[in-house]
Amino acid sequence: MADDRRDFRSNRWLRRVLGACFGGVCLVATFLGVLVLALLLWSVVAAAMPSAPMGATGPSLSVRVRDLFHLLGELISRINASDADAAGYRVGLVSSLWLLALVAVTGIPVGIAAGVYLEEYAPTGRIRHLVQTNIANLAGVPSIVYGILGLALFVRGYGIKALALGPVLISGVLTLSLLILPIIVITTQESLRAVPQSLRQAALALGATRWQVVRDHVLPSAFPGILTGTILGLSRAIGETAPLLMVGAAGSLDRPPRTPLDRYSALPIEIYNYAHEPGAEFRVVVAGGILILVALLLTMNSVAIVIRHRYRRSA
Amino acid sequence: MLSSALEVSSRRSAVAERWAGHSRYLAYWEAAVTLGLVLCTVVTVLTTLGIVAVLGVETVAFFSQAKIGIGEFLFGTALKPDATSPRFGVLPLMWGTFLIAAGSSAIALPIGLFSAIYLSEYAPRRLRSVLKPTLELLAGIPTIVYGYLALVLITPILKQIFEPFGLRVERFNALSACIVVGVMIIPLVSSLSEDVLSAVPRGLREAAYGLGATRFEVSTRVVLPAGLSGVCASFILAVSRAVGETMAVVMAAGMVPKITLNPLTSIETMTTYMVQVISGDASYGEPKYLSLFAVGLTLFAVTLCLNLISNLVLRRFREVYH
Numbered sequence: 001m002a003d004d005r006r007d008f009r010s011n012r013w014l015r016r017v018l019g020a021c022f023g024g025v026c027l028v029a030t031f032l033g034v035l036v037l038a039l040l041l042w043s044v045v046a047a048a049m050p051s052a053p054m055g056a057t058g059p060s061l062s063v064r065v066r067d068l069f070h071l072l073g074e075l076i077s078r079i080n081a082s083d084a085d086a087a088g089y090r091v092g093l094v095s096s097l098w099l100l101a102l103v104a105v106t107g108i109p110v111g112i113a114a115g116v117y118l119e120e121y122a123p124t125g126r127i128r129h130l131v132q133t134n135i136a137n138l139a140g141v142p143s144i145v146y147g148i149l150g151l152a153l154f155v156r157g158y159g160i161k162a163l164a165l166g167p168v169l170i171s172g173v174l175t176l177s178l179l180i181l182p183i184i185v186i187t188t189q190e191s192l193r194a195v196p197q198s199l200r201q202a203a204l205a206l207g208a209t210r211w212q213v214v215r216d217h218v219l220p221s222a223f224p225g226i227l228t229g230t231i232l233g234l235s236r237a238i239g240e241t242a243p244l245l246m247v248g249a250a251g252s253l254d255r256p257p258r259t260p261l262d263r264y265s266a267l268p269i270e271i272y273n274y275a276h277e278p279g280a281e282f283r284v285v286v287a288g289g290i291l292i293l294v295a296l297l298l299t300m301n302s303v304a305i306v307i308r309h310r311y312r313r314s315a
Numbered sequence: 316m317l318s319s320a321l322e323v324s325s326r327r328s329a330v331a332e333r334w335a336g337h338s339r340y341l342a343y344w345e346a347a348v349t350l351g352l353v354l355c356t357v358v359t360v361l362t363t364l365g366i367v368a369v370l371g372v373e374t375v376a377f378f379s380q381a382k383i384g385i386g387e388f389l390f391g392t393a394l395k396p397d398a399t400s401p402r403f404g405v406l407p408l409m410w411g412t413f414l415i416a417a418g419s420s421a422i423a424l425p426i427g428l429f430s431a432i433y434l435s436e437y438a439p440r441r442l443r444s445v446l447k448p449t450l451e452l453l454a455g456i457p458t459i460v461y462g463y464l465a466l467v468l469i470t471p472i473l474k475q476i477f478e479p480f481g482l483r484v485e486r487f488n489a490l491s492a493c494i495v496v497g498v499m500i501i502p503l504v505s506s507l508s509e510d511v512l513s514a515v516p517r518g519l520r521e522a523a524y525g526l527g528a529t530r531f532e533v534s535t536r537v538v539l540p541a542g543l544s545g546v547c548a549s550f551i552l553a554v555s556r557a558v559g560e561t562m563a564v565v566m567a568a569g570m571v572p573k574i575t576l577n578p579l580t581s582i583e584t585m586t587t588y589m590v591q592v593i594s595g596d597a598s599y600g601e602p603k604y605l606s607l608f609a610v611g612l613t614l615f616a617v618t619l620c621l622n623l624i625s626n627l628v629l630r631r632f633r634e635v636y637h
Contacts, residue, residue: 019531023437029429036498037453043468113355134363140622142559144586148611152369178362209341211348239457242561246593268459290460301455305448
């Protein structure tokens with residue numbers, strides 16, 4: 001009896017220590033992610049800042065921050081060049097904004113419409129299940145495969161000359177639209193699912209047609225969720241490099257596109273291109289470009305995340 | 316009297332007419348909208364068909380152009396697309412891809428799982444509401460940024476660690492790519508796993524606590540087994556993501572197709588090969604250019620299998636609680 005009790009007690013001690021260690025490991029693992037994010041931002045900022053010697057002799061922090069913003073301003077206004085002192089990202093930025101705007105008007109409506117159909121209209125059954133599985137799989141297809149699809153379908157027109165668009169802006173737009181389609185469909189469906197059924201029933205009972213119910217009641221109350229998905233999808237499109245490489249976005253272009261049928265570039269493409277340049281002076285240019293891209297995407301994503309969390313709390 | 320009655324009835328019928336007209340208009344509108352929505356849904360199906368068709372047709376063209384068999388393609392150990400008698404063995408690329416996937420999983424799966432357990436079992440509510448969005452932000456950083464970091468941050472650190480031991484670290488090496496891809500897929504693992512673990516019913520936890528279990532025991536023996544299918548599914552999805560990852564690997568791991576166990580040297584993955592071919596000067600119709608599609612099809616098949624298995628695991632082995 002006494003032996004049993006001693007065993008139990010020693011065991012309890014071990015269990016507590018083990019538990020505490022495990023909790024510690026989990027804590028460290030979680031903060032590792034946050035730490036990496038901080039390290040990442042810091043190292044990019046440090047690389048973009050004009051190099052200061054260690055110690056007190058360097059310029060003060062406020063001067064360096066001002067220099068950094070000055071550098072970013074220069075990078076935004078200059079166009080592509082093979083000389084690091086004259087190199088900038090204007091063409092890439094303008095192209096990326098074109099891509100953003102055009103993907104927003106081509107890819108987003110189609111994605112939302114497909115989500116609405118699957119959630120509000122489609123009869124449950126085999127076909128809906130198949131389409132649903134297909135979309136889940138599309139979301140997992142590597143982005144470079146979409147690039148190949150765009151290359152064969154839009155740039156080369158499946159071998160038919162009349163259909164071939166060539167490596168122009170609209171090819172990139174269509175490719176990116178297909179790429180973000182599954183994200184938009186899935187988030188739209190999720191936010192439609194969160195709309196209470198009673199809302200639909202009430203509207204239907206008052207004689208509204210199905211489309212009236214969706215347009216006037218379901219879509220407005222699912223709007224924040226759909227908006228979140230839209231922003232996340234667009235930021236994904238802005239950050240993608242590989243599919244645009246496939247469909248022929250140009251790394252060094254000396255003027256931004258003016259129409260959807262012009263040749264185009266993109267911010268990440270130009271960064272990739274500069275990263276290939278030999279010479280240490282391009283480091284600052286690359287780091288500055290990364291900083292612009294990251295700032296753009298973090299802003300978009302945090303807006304999306306804030307909307308989502310506020311919406312969830314009120315729901 | 317009669318005329319006013321007639322007037323009323325005619326007005327009534329006019330109103331009825333207008334209503335009927337409106338509902339007919341509504342019916343047309345309804346049909347048109349439904350058709351539009353169906354067409355948009357069809358686009359998603361066409362995308363998959365398009366991918367399969369494009370890759371399939373061009374791969375067949377590749378095999379007839381390059382005059383090699385499927386066996387030689389899949390199991391050939393030499394990849395020399397530029398040689399006078401080009402060889403297209405995809406095995407070195409498969410090995411490179413496997414190396415990256417395995418290395419990054421070794422980093423991301425444990426860390427992702429631990430942080431999922433922390434977020435769902437340990438973290439106070441306030442902290443959790445800050446940490447979760449932060450991890451989501453990490454997931455939104457584009458892959459080219461990770462590639463850049465591998466090049467300017469990770470590789471120099473690796474050099475400082477390994478070179479004192481006489482190990483040569485190449486400028487492009489597999490290990491730095493593994494590390495950044497691993498960091499990249501941590502949020503995927505932790506956020507998906509956390510969703511699953513949080514969904515395990517409270518009653519199970521409370522029953523275990525009531526029996527005197529510590530938090531560690533509840534986490535590892537009650538919650539984790541209950542959510543195991545979801546955790547496994549998230550693991551497989553993360554591996555699939557690492558397999559399809561392009562830019563970080565292109566920038567960090569280099570473009571030397573070889574079968575090696577040394578992670579400090581340069582390798583080449585399937586995605587990297589595709590970027591290499593498209594950036595090169597091969598023109599359409601050449602075997603080298605067409606090999607792009609054959610490698611693409613292989614990549615697509617691998618990720619598709621992983622995604623389907625992940626789906627299957629999630630559905631087959633899910634514990635259902637009511």
